Amino acid sequence: MTLDQLLTDTKPALSQIYNQDLPELSEAKDWQSKYRILMHLGRKLPPIPEKMKQPSLLVKGCESRAWLMHYYNQHQDQHFFVLDSEARIVKGLMAIMLCLVNGMSNSELKKFDLAHAFDKLNLKPYLSQSRGSGLNAMMVRIKECCH
Amino acid sequence: MQPFDPVNFRGQFEFFQHNPDWVYLDNAATMHKPNAVVNAMSAFYQRSNSNVHRGAHTLSQKATRAFEQARDDIAAFINASERQQIVFCSGATAALNQIAFGLMHTVLKAGDHVLITALEHHANIVPWQLHCARYGVTLDVVPLDANHKVDQQAFSQLLQHKPKVVSFSHISNVLGHIQPVAQMISQAKAAGALAVIDGAQGIVHDSIDVQALDADFYVWSGHKLYGPTGIGVLYGKTAALELLTPIFGGGEMISEVQFSHSLFNILPFRLEAGTPDIAGAIGLAAAINWLQDINRKEMKNYKAMLLNQFFEGLNKIGGLDILSSPVHNAGIVALNVQGEHPADVAELLNQQAVAVRGGQHCAMPFFNQLGLAGAVRFSFAPYNNEADVATSLQALTQAVEILTA
Numbered sequence: 044m045t046l047d048q049l050l051t052d053t054k055p056a057l058s059q060i061y062n063q064d065l066p067e068l069s070e071a072k073d074w075q076s077k078y079r080i081l082m083h084l085g086r087k088l089p090p091i092p093e094k095m096k097q098p099s100l101l102v103k104g105c106e107s108r109a110w111l112m113h114y115y116n117q118h119q120d121q122h123f124f125v126l127d128s129e130a131r132i133v134k135g136l137m138a139i140m141l142c143l144v145n146g147m148s149n150s151e152l153k154k155f156d157l158a159h160a161f162d163k164l165n166l167k168p169y170l171s172q173s174r175g176s177g178l179n180a181m182m183v184r185i186k187e188c189c190h
Numbered sequence: 191m192q193p194f195d196p197v198n199f200r201g202q203f204e205f206f207q208h209n210p211d212w213v214y215l216d217n218a219a220t221m222h223k224p225n226a227v228v229n230a231m232s233a234f235y236q237r238s239n240s241n242v243h244r245g246a247h248t249l250s251q252k253a254t255r256a257f258e259q260a261r262d263d264i265a266a267f268i269n270a271s272e273r274q275q276i277v278f279c280s281g282a283t284a285a286l287n288q289i290a291f292g293l294m295h296t297v298l299k300a301g302d303h304v305l306i307t308a309l310e311h312h313a314n315i316v317p318w319q320l321h322c323a324r325y326g327v328t329l330d331v332v333p334l335d336a337n338h339k340v341d342q343q344a345f346s347q348l349l350q351h352k353p354k355v356v357s358f359s360h361i362s363n364v365l366g367h368i369q370p371v372a373q374m375i376s377q378a379k380a381a382g383a384l385a386v387i388d389g390a391q392g393i394v395h396d397s398i399d400v401q402a403l404d405a406d407f408y409v410w411s412g413h414k415l416y417g418p419t420g421i422g423v424l425y426g427k428t429a430a431l432e433l434l435t436p437i438f439g440g441g442e443m444i445s446e447v448q449f450s451h452s453l454f455n456i457l458p459f460r461l462e463a464g465t466p467d468i469a470g471a472i473g474l475a476a477a478i479n480w481l482q483d484i485n486r487k488e489m490k491n492y493k494a495m496l497l498n499q500f501f502e503g504l505n506k507i508g509g510l511d512i513l514s515s516p517v518h519n520a521g522i523v524a525l526n527v528q529g530e531h532p533a534d535v536a537e538l539l540n541q542q543a544v545a546v547r548g549g550q551h552c553a554m555p556f557f558n559q560l561g562l563a564g565a566v567r568f569s570f571a572p573y574n575n576e577a578d579v580a581t582s583l584q585a586l587t588q589a590v591e592i593l594t595a
Contacts, residue, residue: 107549
């Protein structure tokens, strides 16, 4: 498995999450359904193989461990990320984050506002747990990939 | 002394009136404060606020009397033989840092050993690591046995290294297991070591008699014992406290300052640099005075009854790995849903307004040994009730259902 392959596998998963799961999530009535959907969409992301989980990829700042890989396509000025988390709810939330940022140009990513984007998707309630879950730490790490 | 009445007891915590929907089972992290504590602190700020020990005026003398009375009350609470043995600090972490720093050079020299256990909170690991590394002192760790308890045989063996200091927790903050603390202290002392006890959980569970325990140091935090955050107690035998080099310099702790050198004040002030947490000390004294007015034995039995109910309920939920043992347990249950991350379980409980802690509980080395990402910790207090037990069991059942669906 290479980063290239992971990126290739991640792409259709993200578009499915964006087109199918996100509308479903914003329409879900009770918290049980919401969390079932969140965990389900986390499962759609291809996991980073254990062998590739180098310590340098580890994102600190959460109770559960999460890993981030980055690729920047210079010709097309596009950032791509692959991520994984050992906690399922966090992975689901991070998958949504990936839907929003993958493929962004450097300047788009620089000014990206996670809170605002989650608000627009009616996902703001999930942000309240972002500090503990490491969502913010992941966002900081993503932004550090900008130049 | 009043008998313990669970309904009346819970009624003294205004927090529950403002948060009627929550089941609070994160008591090992911090406890709620009874009105007696909140009122004592407000009254101090509103009526008696002044700095202590230095004002020529009557107001300062009044504040000083209240602050020093708090010291007396706390000394009596743990049966310390002298008031100067109670040193105020910000909490158990600060106390352990003071002890680890303070014993270097005076007691611990290059080549010496310090002994801790594999069950310790980071606060009883990292201060030793920091200072041991700087002074060439070796830090030894007693491993755990198959039941996640401190391996007593290994403890005896490691004492043969003649550690100068042995430091361990009275009660595990992760599992709730009560250590055979009196026996371990006497073994440590027989081996010629100073015995340091992290009493952050121990002080909450039972009445402590420091003279009977015979520990050289016993440290705890106020906020885990119905008191305010920011205040804690470093108890030490007078001779042991005299061995400590102050970690902080500043006002209050000196008797004479020249640019070439300073002369230190007497105990306990020598170890209390700067303006102390006056309101915190008064709040903590209010907590223990309030607590002493209630039958603590009945309170302890009630908490044990809740814990038993909880354990019984857990047995009916499949797919759990329960790390804590119900035997010699101070009211803490650490568990995992098989194959699931504790953060997910804790979040699903949070969604159901059940407050627990999920993760490594400041005890990473412990979980690394077990190869676990952490655990979900339910910690009980006497203001919890049977409804809390039932609701949390129901919420856990629901979480398991969602996770394994």
